[in-house]
Amino acid sequence: MMSASRFASTAVHVTPGYRLGNGGNEERPGSCSSARADMEWRPTAAGQTTPTAVLPCRADPRANSRLQTAELEGGVKTKRRVALVTGASSGIGRACVQQLASAGLTVYGTSRHPKRRRGGGDLPMLALDVCRDGSVRTCVDRVISETGRIDVLVNNAGVGLEGAVEETSLDEIRAVLETNFFGAVRMMRAVLPIMRKRRSGRIINIGSAVGFLPMPYSAAYCASKHALRGFSESLDHEVRKLGIRVSVIEPGFVRTDIVEHSPVAAAPFEPYISARSNPARAFRQAIARGVDPDVVARTVVEAATEQYPRLRYLPDGTARMVSLFRDVLPSPLFDFAFRKQIQMNED
Numbered sequence: 001m002m003s004a005s006r007f008a009s010t011a012v013h014v015t016p017g018y019r020l021g022n023g024g025n026e027e028r029p030g031s032c033s034s035a036r037a038d039m040e041w042r043p044t045a046a047g048q049t050t051p052t053a054v055l056p057c058r059a060d061p062r063a064n065s066r067l068q069t070a071e072l073e074g075g076v077k078t079k080r081r082v083a084l085v086t087g088a089s090s091g092i093g094r095a096c097v098q099q100l101a102s103a104g105l106t107v108y109g110t111s112r113h114p115k116r117r118r119g120g121g122d123l124p125m126l127a128l129d130v131c132r133d134g135s136v137r138t139c140v141d142r143v144i145s146e147t148g149r150i151d152v153l154v155n156n157a158g159v160g161l162e163g164a165v166e167e168t169s170l171d172e173i174r175a176v177l178e179t180n181f182f183g184a185v186r187m188m189r190a191v192l193p194i195m196r197k198r199r200s201g202r203i204i205n206i207g208s209a210v211g212f213l214p215m216p217y218s219a220a221y222c223a224s225k226h227a228l229r230g231f232s233e234s235l236d237h238e239v240r241k242l243g244i245r246v247s248v249i250e251p252g253f254v255r256t257d258i259v260e261h262s263p264v265a266a267a268p269f270e271p272y273i274s275a276r277s278n279p280a281r282a283f284r285q286a287i288a289r290g291v292d293p294d295v296v297a298r299t300v301v302e303a304a305t306e307q308y309p310r311l312r313y314l315p316d317g318t319a320r321m322v323s324l325f326r327d328v329l330p331s332p333l334f335d336f337a338f339r340k341q342i343q344m345n346e347d
């Protein structure tokens with residue numbers, strides 16, 4: 001049996017050139033070499049992060065659980081990295097919880113209705129409405145009281161809204177921004193002091209390809225993802241020296257129930273009703289044919305564990321292709337191709 005002190009003695013310092021692989025698929029937790037969850041990127045004097053790996057041999061679950069619950073220094077109660085994933089009851093969030101747990105992190109998922117919408121199997125599911133300050137505070141406090149740390153925040157909670165700008169009220173637009181943008185901002189502001197004190201942390205924001213593309217009849221959603229992208233990029237510059245990195249993941253179409261979970265503008269009227277029917281159908285079909293949420297979740301694991309995370313990740317072929325075309329094609333040509341793709345260039 002491995003004692004906690006013996007466990008501590010297995011800590012090794014890995015050279016800065018160490019690479020963590022491709023997202024956790026090549027090594028399974030349970031093997032002594034599956035150490036990615038216990039990597040911590042600690043800033044050196046030069047502000048450069050240096051990985052410190054604790055290699056727990058998970059073959060002895062009793063030793064592991066003793067370590068999990070042991071009261072460690074600085075109020076930290078576990079040596080395993082802790083991730084908090086918002087909106088984990090379905091789709092991408094649920095996949096993130098599962099993939100991060102498989103990669104060996106201690107993961108907390110959240111839902112506004114944690115009893116009704118379990119999502120992550122046996123994994124802890126906390127109540128959280130990102131639109132409410134009190135709910136954010138309670139949720140973050142709960143994770144801290146149980147573990148003493150939050151190493152990875154995945155801001156995934158989000159909603160869409162179908163409707164032309166003229167059909168959409170300001171309140172409807174605000175509601176989308178409140179969840180997708182201000183909700184993520186609330187979460188970031190809640191975890192930043194915790195990460196800053198530990199001089200270590202990863203914030204991973206689930207943006208979208210419409211964070212750099214237009215999306216007619218979803219202007220509010222599109223604006224929320226553009227805002228999230230700009231915010232993420234700016235914040236990353238502010239906190240890099242503090243050992244914290246911010247990444248934004250920008251998927252194309254992902255096979256989830258987001259359309260069913262998202263409202264349509266409450267006051268539809270002509271000429272928009274008929275004009276948006278084709279693009280809306282094309283959008284629904286693209287979601288139905290989209291990539292599996294696991295594709296995005298594997299990218300999230302990458303951003304959470306890579307020594308040098310990227311600012312932007314494009315997890316699927318569609319997102320990579322449209323990003324490339326947007327960069328290289330003359331804008332009238334891109335505009336034509338884009339409208340054709342979303343069935344709007346019949347006029």
Ligand SMILES: NC(=O)c1ccc[n+]([C@@H]2O[C@H](COP(=O)([O-])OP(=O)(O)OC[C@H]3O[C@@H](n4cnc5c(N)ncnc54)[C@H](OP(=O)(O)O)[C@@H]3O)[C@@H](O)[C@H]2O)c1
Nearest residue numbers: 087089090091092111112129130157158208254256258261
């Ligand atoms: N599907 C796609 O094609 C696609 C593409 C690019 C980006 N995305 C982004 O990926 C993220 C996840 O979307 P998804 O496709 O997986 O959709 P989804 O299955 O509808 O999941 C959305 C999640 O957000 C949570 N949520 C909604 N409002 C919330 C609030 N006020 N507070 C806390 N949680 C809230 C929901 O949880 P509860 O209802 O249980 O609270 C749900 O778990 C979103 O940010 C979305 O914009 C999706």
